[in-house]
Amino acid sequence: MHSGSAPLNRLSLNQITTERRTLQETVEACARSEIQWLGTWRHKIQHDPASSARMIHDAGLRVSSLCRGGFFPAATAAERKKRIDDNLRAIDEAAALGTDVLVLVCGPAPDRDLAAAREMVSHGIGEIVSHAKECGVRLGIEPLHPMFAAERSVVVTLAQANEIAQQFAPENVGVVVDVFHVWWDPQVYSEIQRAGTRIVGFHVSDWIVPLPDLLMGRGLMGQGVIEIRELRAAVEDAGYHGPIEVEIFNENVWNSPLNELLGEIKRGYLESV
Amino acid sequence: MHSGSAPLNRLSLNQITTERRTLQETVEACARSEIQWLGTWRHKIQHDPASSARMIHDAGLRVSSLCRGGFFPAATAAERKKRIDDNLRAIDEAAALGTDVLVLVCGPAPDRDLAAAREMVSHGIGEIVSHAKECGVRLGIEPLHPMFAAERSVVVTLAQANEIAQQFAPENVGVVVDVFHVWWDPQVYSEIQRAGTRIVGFHVSDWIVPLPDLLMGRGLMGQGVIEIRELRAAVEDAGYHGPIEVEIFNENVWNSPLNELLGEIKRGYLESV
Numbered sequence: 001m002h003s004g005s006a007p008l009n010r011l012s013l014n015q016i017t018t019e020r021r022t023l024q025e026t027v028e029a030c031a032r033s034e035i036q037w038l039g040t041w042r043h044k045i046q047h048d049p050a051s052s053a054r055m056i057h058d059a060g061l062r063v064s065s066l067c068r069g070g071f072f073p074a075a076t077a078a079e080r081k082k083r084i085d086d087n088l089r090a091i092d093e094a095a096a097l098g099t100d101v102l103v104l105v106c107g108p109a110p111d112r113d114l115a116a117a118r119e120m121v122s123h124g125i126g127e128i129v130s131h132a133k134e135c136g137v138r139l140g141i142e143p144l145h146p147m148f149a150a151e152r153s154v155v156v157t158l159a160q161a162n163e164i165a166q167q168f169a170p171e172n173v174g175v176v177v178d179v180f181h182v183w184w185d186p187q188v189y190s191e192i193q194r195a196g197t198r199i200v201g202f203h204v205s206d207w208i209v210p211l212p213d214l215l216m217g218r219g220l221m222g223q224g225v226i227e228i229r230e231l232r233a234a235v236e237d238a239g240y241h242g243p244i245e246v247e248i249f250n251e252n253v254w255n256s257p258l259n260e261l262l263g264e265i266k267r268g269y270l271e272s273v
Numbered sequence: 274m275h276s277g278s279a280p281l282n283r284l285s286l287n288q289i290t291t292e293r294r295t296l297q298e299t300v301e302a303c304a305r306s307e308i309q310w311l312g313t314w315r316h317k318i319q320h321d322p323a324s325s326a327r328m329i330h331d332a333g334l335r336v337s338s339l340c341r342g343g344f345f346p347a348a349t350a351a352e353r354k355k356r357i358d359d360n361l362r363a364i365d366e367a368a369a370l371g372t373d374v375l376v377l378v379c380g381p382a383p384d385r386d387l388a389a390a391r392e393m394v395s396h397g398i399g400e401i402v403s404h405a406k407e408c409g410v411r412l413g414i415e416p417l418h419p420m421f422a423a424e425r426s427v428v429v430t431l432a433q434a435n436e437i438a439q440q441f442a443p444e445n446v447g448v449v450v451d452v453f454h455v456w457w458d459p460q461v462y463s464e465i466q467r468a469g470t471r472i473v474g475f476h477v478s479d480w481i482v483p484l485p486d487l488l489m490g491r492g493l494m495g496q497g498v499i500e501i502r503e504l505r506a507a508v509e510d511a512g513y514h515g516p517i518e519v520e521i522f523n524e525n526v527w528n529s530p531l532n533e534l535l536g537e538i539k540r541g542y543l544e545s546v
Contacts, residue, residue, distance in 0.1 A: 112500045118459070147420040149457035150482045150498050160459050184422035186391070186433050209423045211487060225423050227385045 005270045006232060006244055012037030012064040013265070014203065014247035015044055020254045023052055031059040033262040039064045039203075039245040040097055042090060049096035056097070063099035064243035065140065065176075065201055066090065071107035072124030073117035073154065080120060083107075087128045095135040101200045102132065103140050103176050106155040108148075117154045122164050125173060133172050140200040141165055142176035145184075147214050158182050158191035162198070170198050177235055178203035178247065180218055183226040192234040199240040203247045204228055204273050218248045220264055222272035232273055244273060278543045279505060279517055285310030285337040286538070287476065287520035288317055293527045296325055304332040306535040312337045312476075312518040313370055315363060322369035329370070336372035337516035338413065338449075338474055339363065344380035345397030346390035346427065353393060356380075360401045368408040374473045375405065376413050376449050379428040381421075390427045395437050398446060406445050413473040414438055415449035418457075420487050431455050431464035435471070443471050450508055451476035451520065453491055456499040465507040472513040476520045477501055477546050491521045493537060495545035505546055517546060 013035050018026045023044050030038060038061050045052035045066075056063060069090040074080045087104075094102040104125070109117030125139060132139050141161040144153035155161055161175040175195050180203070182188045192199070206224030211217045221228055232244070246265050253261065286308050291299045296317050303311060311334050318325035318339075329336060342363040347353045360377075367375045377398070382390030398412060405412050414434040417426035428434055434448040448468050453476070455461045465472070479497030484490045494501055505517070519538050526534065 109498075112498050114457070114459075114500075145419065146457040147418065147484070147487070150480055150484070156457050157459065184387070184419040184429050186387075186430065207423055211420070211423070214420070214484060214487065225382075225385050227387075 006273045008034070008266065008270070009036055010242070010244050011035055011266065011269050012039050012243035012245040013262070014039035014067070014245040015041045016067070017246055017248045017253060017265070018258065018261070021258060024055060025258065027056055027059045027061060029258040029262055030061055032259065033266065035262060035266075036060070037062055037064040037243040039067060039243070039247065040099070041067045042093060045097065046093060049093045053097045063097045064245055065099055065101035065103050066094040066097055067103045068105045069102050069128070069139070070104035073107050073109050073120040075110040080124065084124055084127045087124065088131050091128060091132050091135050091137050094137045100136055100138055101140050102137050103142050103201060105142055105144065106153045108151050109154055114149070114154050118160070121155060122167060125164065125168065129168055129172050138171065138200050139173045140176040141173065142178060142201070143181055145181045157185055157187070158195065159187055162191055162195050165198050174198035174200035176201035176203065177231070179226050179228050179231050180205045180207060183207060183231065188231070189234050192231070192238050195238060197239040199235055199238055201242070201245060202232065202235050202240055203245045204269070205246065205248045206272070216249050216251055218250050220248065220253070221246070221268035228272050244269070279546045281307070281539065281543070282309055283515070283517050284308055284539065284542050285312050285516035285518040286535070287312035287340070287518040288314045289340070290519055290521045290526060290538070291531065291534070294531060297328060298531065300329055300332045300334060302531045302535055303334055305532065306539065308535060308539070309333070310335050310337040310516040312340060312516070312520065313372070314340045315366060318370065319366060322366045326370045336370045337518055338372055338374035338376050339367040339370055340376045341378045342375050342401075342412070343377035346380050346382050346393040348383040353397065357397055357400045360397065361404050364401065364405050364408050364410050367410045373409055373411055374413050375410050376415050376474060378415055378417065379426045381424050382427055387422070387427050391433070394428060395440060398437065398441065402441055402445050411444065411473050412446045413449040414446065415451060415474075416454055418454045430458055430460070431468065432460055435464055435468050438471050447471035447473035449474035449476065450504070452499050452501050452504050453478045453480060456480060456504065461504070462507050465504070465511050468511060470512040472508055472511055474515070474518060475505065475508050475513055476518045477542070478519065478521045479545070489522050489524055491523050493521065493526070494519070494541035501545050517542070
């Protein structure tokens with residue numbers, strides 16, 4: 001049933017994978033490599049979303065998502081308000097780029113109280129959802145691996161992401177499934193099924209053994225132990241047939257020659273996704 | 274209610290915290306520091322469990338547990354049988370040491386198939402439980418942090434540990450709650466309650482931010498972000514009032530002068546556990 005490769009027209013290059021390159025270099029390399037989608041990052045497009053959008057679209061690419069909003073929890077109401085304002089700007093940027101998905105990395109707790117921080121996440125999403133709806137942007141809650149609980153996200157399982165998303169309409173708030181973050185979870189397949197058409201993104205990379213680094217140790221698909229193809233089958237069974245973003249935090253990958261890297265990504269995608 | 278320190282007579286030094294010392298050095302230092310419990314490791318006592326037991330008991334210490342059995346999943350039936358035989362020996366060693374708890378670190382998958390490996394864990398425990406019962410040893414399934422899923426344990430949540438334990442009688446199979454491994458889990462408090470009197474051990478350390486290393490980056494209690502006291506209150510509410518093991522994998526800790534280290538451990542225990 002799902003034994004074949006994913007089609008190349010669903011491959012999206014998440015821009016963090018070419019972190020050392022400009023948007024223009026990345027866009028040109030994708031066009032040369034016939035990669036049709038780009039997953040953008042705010043720090044790469046923020047200075048001028050409209051001209052970034054033109055550059056991407058003129059090269060024949062589409063934008064699969066914008067990374068990232070989120071980081072809602074903070075120690076004071078004033079700081080939480082600033083975070084919400086920043087998320088409203090991120091929604092505007094997503095709309096300007098012509099993508100309908102803003103990825104949310106929800107942020108760590110400002111102290112030891114995870115439960116309170118998790119409430120701040122739900123509250124923060126509640127504050128931005130109507131603007132997202134007006135802009136035609138879906139918010140995608142991305143659970144991060146539990147090893148990032150202290151520094152990047154108090155949302156650490158797909159179950160949690162689903163629970164928060166279900167507080168809102170499915171056309172406005174969904175979830176992003178990144179195999180690196182969820183592969184270990186005994187509930188991952190049942191939670192993918194539960195997410196259903198709330199899945200707004202599917203990200204791939206691999207878990208190298210031993211893991212070289214918490215943040216910067218991701219591998220290309222096929223280099224590690226994640227059952228990527230089974231997870232793709234599960235998200236497709238749940239109803240997701242959109243772009244598949246290759247998102248790799250790894251200094252060696254970042255320093256690779258661009259054309260070679262995109263060739264390796266296409267091979268890893270065809271063989272292991 | 275639970276705002277006070279844990280009593281010092283429940284403090285146990287897990288022997289990995291003094292990995293660079295001999296059993297004799299550790300035992301003598303504990304006796305000098307009036308630490309009454311020792312959590313032993315097999316590689317430190319295995320050459321002669323009976324004389325190790327005498328050394329520990331003659332110094333006035335008791336053994337809170339033996340680390341570790343487990344590592345059940347393997348690629349072949351012959352290798353799985355070898356692992357089971359090794360667990361039977363670990364049970365004998367626990368009995369010889371006079372402890373009623375053998376901690377199980379369940380092991381990684383031999384391939385990418387986590388579900389199959391998880392079945393091997395349940396099966397392996399089933400193969401050793403009657404011997405454990407005969408020896409008066411309870412098996413304590415310790416869920417490890419999900420960042421160890423690929424290398425050390427396919428059991429990564431307390432929910433999973435509880436589910437496996439519940440396949441057996443509570444007097445024979447329980448769970449070990451280590452704050453470093455479970456603190457991030459949105460279900461940790463409900464699963465501690467569910468575990469109830471199946472809790473056979475409580476381990477403490479702390480999650481330093483940023484984490485210096487996956488394996489070797491643990492901090493002393495109070496140096497990180499874990500709500501240790503709340504978790505202790507929860508395991509006590511669930512019915513656990515046994516030894517509290519301080520278990521710290523950290524090269525700097527291992528290289529500290531022994532008396533100073535035990536003093537710091539007692540301070541961290543009184544202030545943050």
